Amino acid sequence: MKLASLLATAGAVLLLSFSPAQADNPAELNDLQIAHVAYVADNIDIRYAHLALALSEDPAIREFAKTMIRDHTAVNEQALALLAKLNAQPQDNFLSQALQKNSIVIIDEMSQLRGKAFDQRYAANELAYHKAVNDLVENAFIPNIENGEVKVLFVAGLEIFKVHEGHAAMMVEKLK
Template sequence: MPHFTKLAFACAFSIFGLAAIAQDTVGALSDPEIAHIVGTALKEEIATADLASKTTTDPTIRVFAQATSRAASRAHRTVDDMLTTRDLQATDDPLSQSLSGAAADQRGQLTRLTDAAFDKAYANNEMLYDQMVIGILDVTLSPSAKGGRLKAALETCRAFFKLQLAGTEALARRLK
């Protein structure tokens, strides 16, 4: 089995575990915890995009990864601005920790790959990650959010991840 396929299976397994945690926390999260989760999702997106822009030899993937990093940084600033405006401090929680750990594990797997294998694994990993984050936003974070500004920030983040998903799906099709 090619290494990038193993990586995709590992990512999917992580997603199922995170989905279970997300489902268990519906309604139980505070706004500061929700802000931390979405902030973590964006930070991990930035870290993976930065890895891809440094590692890939494919100019299309490099441009995509750099654009991803810039867009995720803007979305992250939206969350930070909302926290500052509401005088809130983001609060760590098990879902943030699981999300961060799973993303770090996937980046660790990606660092072992080069060239086309890296590019395929990056595109597939990002596609699964974006789907997972959209699911967490839809099933757990948005229904649990209480503040209007947080809900607006979550919609901004959801729009970002939907655009990212479309982009990673196009990359994955191109790399097959």
Template sequence: MKKVFTVALLAVAAFTFQACKSGAGDSKNMADSANAVKDSSTKPAATGGIAAVEDDAQFATKAADGGMAEVAYAKLALQKSTNPKIKEFAQQMVTDHTKANEELMGIAKTKNISLPAAPGTEMQKMMTDASAKAGAEFDKQYVSDMVKDHDEDVSLFDKASKDCKDAELKAFAGKTLPTLKMHQQHIKAIQDGMK
């Protein structure tokens, strides 16, 4: 058993090294690679397995990546924006996404699913670009990014609420979806008001 664990650990290290070497070494990609090695649906005896299929684990990593990014970006908006509607929206993002992130972390822990430790490189670049802006220019960028992100979030969670094989992840997606749709409508209303 010790040998099997060592082989699995080496495989995770190799995947991680390869992801870093190829420039795709962000936290989400590393979590996806670790989960692929632990996927109990294809190799339970060799890995100790996870209690979810790979597609469900990928949903969890993508949802965690997006949730952490939304909180981080919202905190930046709370510092940089002077628009009270944007600040109100950003505070709601911190509150709602922190709660959802904590719930998802609890589910992932029971399923042995690795989640990213920090937002992925794409979102970090987006926040870096936005942080170089100020005033109305920052507000416009933040709102535009949040509209795009929430369109993607709603689509991701809608699909997961129908397609996840794991009952807990499916229920999490279905329970979180109405909140994401509310965020989507709220940020689009703010965007319409800025035109």
């Protein structure tokens, strides 16, 4: 499969889970549901990164994967600390469930690849994933978060994850 096709597939899988045609709307999630989506999304990207460390021999891919683990773990730790401070529990919802379901399909697919095919698929997935999640955070979550501390955490996380998106775009170009 060509890289553009892989990118389109990954993006379509993610974007379908965020479709406004669904009965549920991401913009209508409460702060605790949003927190759960973010936590799940971070953990999914950490799993993708662990897969990359297991399968890729490309130093740039491996370094990016280590960055994903470090940064997404740090954001999740900050989120959990904030939830503990607020004495609140994240709430599972349609979107966090869709992300989990879609990630299983993507991990199964990527785990079958090796060499450059894996590296290209991983980079394309990271670009599509960060684009979709960053758009969701910026346009549906941040404008609707009610708690100021939660909003600050999301704004800071978005800044980090936009850098990830740019790095993923450079990897996609390099691997063409």
